[in-house]
Amino acid sequence: MRSMKRRTFLSLMGAAAVSGSLMLTGCGRSADSDDRKIIRIGHVQSATHPDHLGLEAFAAHINEKLGDKYRVEVYPSELLGSQTEMVQLTQTGAIDFVVASTAIMETFSRQYQIFNLPYLFSSVDAYHAAMEDHEVTDPIFLTTSKAGLETVAWLDAGTRNFYTVKTPINQPSDLKGLKIRVQQSPTNVEMMRLLGGTATPMGFGDVYTALQAGILDGAENNELALTDNGHGDICKYYSYDMHQMVPDLLVANYEFLQGLSAEERAIFDEGFQIVKDTERAAWEDAVAAAKDKAENEQHVNFLYPDTAPFQEAMAPLHGEVLAANPELQPVYDKIQEYNAEYTA
Ligand code: GCU
Numbered sequence: 078m079r080s081m082k083r084r085t086f087l088s089l090m091g092a093a094a095v096s097g098s099l100m101l102t103g104c105g106r107s108a109d110s111d112d113r114k115i116i117r118i119g120h121v122q123s124a125t126h127p128d129h130l131g132l133e134a135f136a137a138h139i140n141e142k143l144g145d146k147y148r149v150e151v152y153p154s155e156l157l158g159s160q161t162e163m164v165q166l167t168q169t170g171a172i173d174f175v176v177a178s179t180a181i182m183e184t185f186s187r188q189y190q191i192f193n194l195p196y197l198f199s200s201v202d203a204y205h206a207a208m209e210d211h212e213v214t215d216p217i218f219l220t221t222s223k224a225g226l227e228t229v230a231w232l233d234a235g236t237r238n239f240y241t242v243k244t245p246i247n248q249p250s251d252l253k254g255l256k257i258r259v260q261q262s263p264t265n266v267e268m269m270r271l272l273g274g275t276a277t278p279m280g281f282g283d284v285y286t287a288l289q290a291g292i293l294d295g296a297e298n299n300e301l302a303l304t305d306n307g308h309g310d311i312c313k314y315y316s317y318d319m320h321q322m323v324p325d326l327l328v329a330n331y332e333f334l335q336g337l338s339a340e341e342r343a344i345f346d347e348g349f350q351i352v353k354d355t356e357r358a359a360w361e362d363a364v365a366a367a368k369d370k371a372e373n374e375q376h377v378n379f380l381y382p383d384t385a386p387f388q389e390a391m392a393p394l395h396g397e398v399l400a401a402n403p404e405l406q407p408v409y410d411k412i413q414e415y416n417a418e419y420t421a
Pocket of ligand 1: 260298299325
């Protein structure tokens, strides 16, 4: 499946080069005959995923308001490469936007580590309120401009939980010796070390095959990975330890944003809000539908363990990350205010 995607990507780029219709330059401007700039957005999710619905709504908005100058194209399912590769393509301006997880962004700017801390938020309400506060997000989202990237919106990606092929996870010790796929992020690797499992970092698109081949004993993600990505065909235990509430991020090429006029930027900002609103409106139903399908068609068992022992095992990570990045302390403190206001 993966190599098929890559072939699609290569043929897309190859055809573009041959026809000259999508000549990519440093700033991503196309030499289309009608001279409109094609705005390419890549992401890893399926075409029915809430992220994709949000981006389609964004495309419709820009095409309607600025269609004489821009044409937005949304590429789902890792068609333009893995998430890391797409962030790199966005960085160079080969594409204009990518939806990336905070875990992947951590390798571009260490400030993003804060959002990967397990049990950072005490409740969904605390999480959403904190992510809407620029005092929390600006110090992180604006750190990558020198690297050519800027985060323009956060998207709900639910809660991440462990799921396994055959070992039910009821307590941290059940993870001992298991090979668990995590995203390619030092924080996530450390998280698994604290739990006693063996972290196996890899890209999202490789997980299904690795589970099937027995290279992995499990992974961790929200419920949509079971259905949209088929992991529930192989993994029969999904355990709500609730270790992370991590947003997905819409990340833009910095130069592209800088090149917009004030009027255009205002329209793009409206568009970023549309992505968020559309994605959020679809999220809860998508999770409920995924859970229903996983339970009734894929026969996944959902487990509800006591989360306290998991939280205790992973707690040292907060101190470790703050000690290594003292500049994150004010953001961390602000998040604690939201945690106190919106308790579980
Ligand atoms: C979720 C998340 C993605 C991420 C994926 C992963 O699906 O929304 O952004 O890439 O998990 O685990 O890699």
